[in-house]
Amino acid sequence: MSDEYRSLFELAPDAITVAGLDRRHVDCNEAACLLFGYSREELLGTRVDDLVDPDALPVDPVRLERLIGGNAVYKVRSLRRKDGGTFLGEVSSRLLPDGRALAIIRELDTDRLRAAHDEALEARVSVERLESLARLAGGVAHDFNNLFTVVAAQAELAQGGVDVPASLDAILEAVARGAELTAQLLTFTRQRAEGAEAHDLHALVRESLPMLRRVLGETVPIELDLSASAPHVRASRPAFEQVLGILAKNAKDASPRGGRVTLATRDASDESVLVSICDDGLGMSPEVRAHAFEPFFTTKPRPLGRGLGLSIVLGFARRAGGNVRLLSEAGEGTTVELTLPRTDAAPAKSAPPRPAREAPRAGGRVLFAEDDDAVRRTTARILRMAGFEVVEANSGQDALDRYLEDEAFDLLLTDVVMPGMDGVELAKTLLRRRPELPIVLVSGYTADLLDRASLPARVRLVGKPFRPDELLGALSQALGQAALTL
Incomplete structure (x- = not known):
């Protein structure tokens, strides 16, 4: 080796070793001595294997063959120092x-x-999350575009005087489908208030039986096997019924020639109860099973399937502190198991109906806050047609200013989610000034606000989208009046 190359060899920052045909080291640089903890004299004469972690995998024969063939070979290996310590090394050989x-x-x-x-790993998760979000956005756009197509076409037919009642019926049906899809999305995104309470699980199951039999039909009978002990769980009754309905609908769709469904409970542990729905239908392939809980993933033709069902089931179980397991094989049926934590709390009892109080006066003067102009105009029109005097406000602060100018209002009707002062803050502010003021809140999603609102139980809540009779019914209850109609 020339002096020039010898200098490069010695001064190189990386460890360099040279081994003879007998695999013993015949040369090394200072960096190699420092890395392995040997003096030059000690390192020379050691075998290549002496520097390799004995617990590491043996040399790959393919790599050895490439090395013998004159190719450079790169490998990450666990190597051993003189003191027995090991480290991970990047080794390039030729x-x-x-x-x-x-x-x-x-x-x-x-x-x-x-x-x-x-x-x-984080990048991979982000990609998968974006793919899931893209599927979610695409599914939402597809379904709502279908609904908008129906509404636009039927509205134009109605404007032309072509079978107006049929067109209006079709528009109302499209709105109902949109409301159902929105409710599913809000449940999936955990933005819908669920009002979890302690329940007797077996009572919930039995009370859901009529609904489940309607979903399954005559060709798919359902059997109960309720063997869990002390089955008190904390959950939302409507959400639990929705989950059972989703799983029953899936079982029905997987049994086109009929079949049988078993709804069972059993003890999962001292702290949890297991609820399972088992069918003997078509089952799932491994590929379908791997994506079953992804939003908007479906094997059903639209509009039969939107792909939100099992996502909602999973969300319900996790919010309740439990989990879901899916067991399915193609041609062998499907079992969905929900694990729910037990609770020591006694099941909630239905509150007795509250007596209606005298109305302050017929009709009444309503302070109405809503930041969406179209929704505000439509809602105000409904109220005026029902006989109310309506003062409109386009924000919470605007409503508060109007109230401070003239407090002669019989009721506050307000949207919950508004920029600046939201509806809950507005309601609390007015209740501090006038504790007996009747209040009705309106919103499409309310869980985050209402969970921490601490408003009186008499405050009414109307979910968007609403029908006129639903809105007027809430106002009637808040005012203690007889049911109002247009």
Whole structure:
């Protein structure tokens, strides 16, 4: 080796070793001595295997063959120092013309490797999340575009005087379908208030039986096997019934020639109860099963399937503190198991109906806050047609200013989610000034606000979209009046 190359060899920051045909080291640089903890004299004469972690995998024969063929070979290996300590090393090897093996070794920073691995994993999760979001957005756009097509076409037919009642019926049906889809989306995104209470699980199941039999029809009978002990759970009754309905509908769709469904409960542990719905239908392939809980993933033709069902089931179980397991094989049927935590709380009892109080006066003066102009105009029209005097406000602050100018209002009707002062803050502000003021809140999603609102139980809530009779019914209850109609 010339003096020039010898200097490069010695001054190289990476460890460099040269091994003879007998795999014993015949040369090394200072970096190699520092890396492995040997003096030059000690390192020379050691075998290549002496520097390799004995618990590491043996040399790959394919790599060895490539090395013998004159190719450079790269490998990450667990290596051993003189004191027995091990480290992860990046090894690049090549045979020299005289048959000796040259190795360049660099110690890898395991913290950096771990960080890189974590970054790669996070990037993969982000990609999967974006793919799921894209599927969600695409599914929502597809379904709502269908609904908008129906509404626009039927409205134009009605404007032309073509079978107006049929067109209006079709528009109302499209709105109802849109409301159902919105409710599913809000449940999926955890923005819908569910009012979880302690319930007797077996009582919930039995009370759901008529609904389940309607969903399943005559060709798919349902059997009960309720064997769980002390089955008190904390859950929302409507959400639980929705989950059972989703699973029953899936079982029905998977049994086109009829079949049988078993709804069972059993003890999962001292702290949890297991609820399962089992069918003997078509089952799922591994590929379908892997994507079954993704939003808007469906194997059903639209409009039969939107792909939100099992996402909602999973969300319900996790919010209740439990989980879901899916067991299915193609041609072998499907079992969905929900694990729900037990509760020591006694099941809630239905509150007795509250007596209606005298109305302050017929009709009444309503302060109405809503930031969406179209919704505000439509709602105000409904109220005026029902005989109310309506003062409109386009924000919470605007409503408060109008109230401070003239407090002679019989009721506050307000949207919940508004920029600036929201409906809950507005309601609390007016209740501090006038505790007996009747209040009705309106919103499409309310869980985050109402959970921390601490408003009186007499405050009414109307969900969007609403029918005129639903809105007027809430106002009637808040005012203690007889039911109002247009």
